[in-house]
Amino acid sequence: MFNIQRRQGALILMGFVLVAGQCYFVMRKHNIRQLAVVEMLLTEPQKNVAFIEKEESNAEKEPTSEISKPGSTKELYELMDKYAQAKLSDIDPPFKKILFWNEAYGSKNYGVGIGADALRKSGCPVWQCETSDDRNNVEEYDAIVFHLRSWTQNDLPERRSLHQRYVFWSIESAAWRFVDTKPMTNYFNWTMTYRWDSDLVSPYGYIRPTGNVPLHPNDEQMESYLTSRSLVNYAEGKTKIAAWFVSNCASQSKRMEMVRELQKYIDVDVYGDCGTMKCPRKREEDCRQMAAKTYKFYLSLENSLCLDYVTEKFFGMMHHPILPVVVGFHDHHEKIAPRHSFLNAAYFESIEQLANYMIFLDKNDTMYNQYFWWKPYFEVRNSQEDFNKGMCHLCAALHDPTLPPKTYKDMTTWWDKNSTCQTIEIR
Ligand SMILES: *[C@@H]1O[C@H](CO)[C@@H](O)[C@H](O)[C@H]1NC(C)=O
Ligand SMILES: *[C@@H]1O[C@H](CO)[C@@H](O)[C@H](O)[C@H]1NC(C)=O
Numbered sequence: 001m002f003n004i005q006r007r008q009g010a011l012i013l014m015g016f017v018l019v020a021g022q023c024y025f026v027m028r029k030h031n032i033r034q035l036a037v038v039e040m041l042l043t044e045p046q047k048n049v050a051f052i053e054k055e056e057s058n059a060e061k062e063p064t065s066e067i068s069k070p071g072s073t074k075e076l077y078e079l080m081d082k083y084a085q086a087k088l089s090d091i092d093p094p095f096k097k098i099l100f101w102n103e104a105y106g107s108k109n110y111g112v113g114i115g116a117d118a119l120r121k122s123g124c125p126v127w128q129c130e131t132s133d134d135r136n137n138v139e140e141y142d143a144i145v146f147h148l149r150s151w152t153q154n155d156l157p158e159r160r161s162l163h164q165r166y167v168f169w170s171i172e173s174a175a176w177r178f179v180d181t182k183p184m185t186n187y188f189n190w191t192m193t194y195r196w197d198s199d200l201v202s203p204y205g206y207i208r209p210t211g212n213v214p215l216h217p218n219d220e221q222m223e224s225y226l227t228s229r230s231l232v233n234y235a236e237g238k239t240k241i242a243a244w245f246v247s248n249c250a251s252q253s254k255r256m257e258m259v260r261e262l263q264k265y266i267d268v269d270v271y272g273d274c275g276t277m278k279c280p281r282k283r284e285e286d287c288r289q290m291a292a293k294t295y296k297f298y299l300s301l302e303n304s305l306c307l308d309y310v311t312e313k314f315f316g317m318m319h320h321p322i323l324p325v326v327v328g329f330h331d332h333h334e335k336i337a338p339r340h341s342f343l344n345a346a347y348f349e350s351i352e353q354l355a356n357y358m359i360f361l362d363k364n365d366t367m368y369n370q371y372f373w374w375k376p377y378f379e380v381r382n383s384q385e386d387f388n389k390g391m392c393h394l395c396a397a398l399h400d401p402t403l404p405p406k407t408y409k410d411m412t413t414w415w416d417k418n419s420t421c422q423t424i425e426i427r
């Protein structure tokens with residue numbers, strides 16, 4: 001497995017606001033006057049994030065489903081389905097050659113390994129590519145993949161052929177400024193990251209329908225799904241409210257402060273070095289199961305708040321009968337997960353409001369169970385194989401003669417700026 005050390009951000013400064021919410025059917029855009037959404041260090045100023053206010057329900061007002069906007073864009077899982085169906089045009093084409101240039105997490109494995117068989121073993125539909133870490137004859141490779149984090153100007157290929165694709169690869173968020181991207185001007189041809197606007201999308205996970213139920217049902221459909229009786233009582237046997245697993249409490253990140261604030265109103269059991277509870281990290285899946293049996297809510301808090309940056313902290317829990325609480329300013333969870341399947345703290349006015357809503361759900365099993373309406377109709381995909389889909393797609397793309405040349409003129413704008421990393425301030 002490809003276990004990535006993620007650290008909390010030294011960079012995270014501030015800026016959090018939440019807008020109010022109970023009822024879910026009626027929403028309107030909220031004009032954020034005092035929203036202290038402040039940029040991370042080094043991030044360019046950015047436009048206001050759109051917040052949505054969920055109002056107290058007095059039911060049947062016209063549904064202005066701002067939050068269901070993601071449904072109007074193409075569903076993201078469809079791209080992954082497309083990747084999975086990639087085919088070769090030739091029956092038996094010559095292998096393409098991929099070079100893993102620099103070190104990534106202690107090896108040049110890049111999640112898939114080295115050799116002519118690596119992509120086949122990784123479950124790629126088009127696997128006829130040989131991966132290598134041998135820098136000899138560098139101009140003969142069809143693609144060279146560079147791990148962003150250890151990229152340096154002092155160690156680059158000396159010769160470059162025009163047919164080659166240089167690939168910018170990162171699995172960590174853009175909040176981490178490990179490397180200055182300015183010298184990358186006119187350097188890369190393709191990007192491979194968790195961002196859905198990458199050339200080769202490599203998400204930490206996604207959620208796809210297994211039948212005909214849409215990921216983002218319209219309001220009318222939604223109402224019928226929510227009011228149909230759940231066969232399972234997801235609240236049954238749960239004795240506690242909220243849990244959070246955190247391995248790294250160096251915590252310049254405000255997520256720790258958010259949890260401390262939440263703890264003023266409800267019990268949150270913090271597992272790991274920064275908390276009082278223990279569950280061995282090596283048995284991650286057991287811990288998740290334990291949490292899902294015991295707790296109503298799990299805090300799925302990322303180390304940074306950047307466009308599309310949602311990791312196993314979310315997807316790992318979506319497998320289980322527990323309700324994730326996220327902080328998301330980019331509507332990514334809304335795009336990628338079924339409607340009404342998690343709580344987004346960013347839509348509450350304050351941590352206190354969030355806590356009150358959690359208390360309300362804790363006391364009302366019917367309302368709590370509604371958040372699990374989607375379970376029978378969807379599958380959560382976040383295996384290593386899913387994660388490798390970007391690498392698989394690189395191989396398929398190299399075999400596709402119709403793809404035009406491409407160059408990223410300005411990586412700083414694409415990565416550092418357009419990732420629109422946010423920071424939070426607690427109120
Ligand atoms: C749960 O909430 C719903 C909607 O607010 C309400 O109709 C119902 O009576 C509540 N049930 C309990 C047990 O409080
Ligand atoms: C890759 O980018 C380089 C540098 O801008 C460019 O010269 C080359 O034509 C590009 N190649 C492809 C295949 O996109």
Ligand SMILES: *[C@@H]1O[C@H](CO)[C@@H](O)[C@H](O)[C@H]1NC(C)=O
Nearest residue numbers: 410411412413414415417418
């Ligand atoms: C950055 O985002 C803006 C707005 O979405 C877009 O118009 C622009 O093309 C992006 N720039 C790059 C370099 O990707």
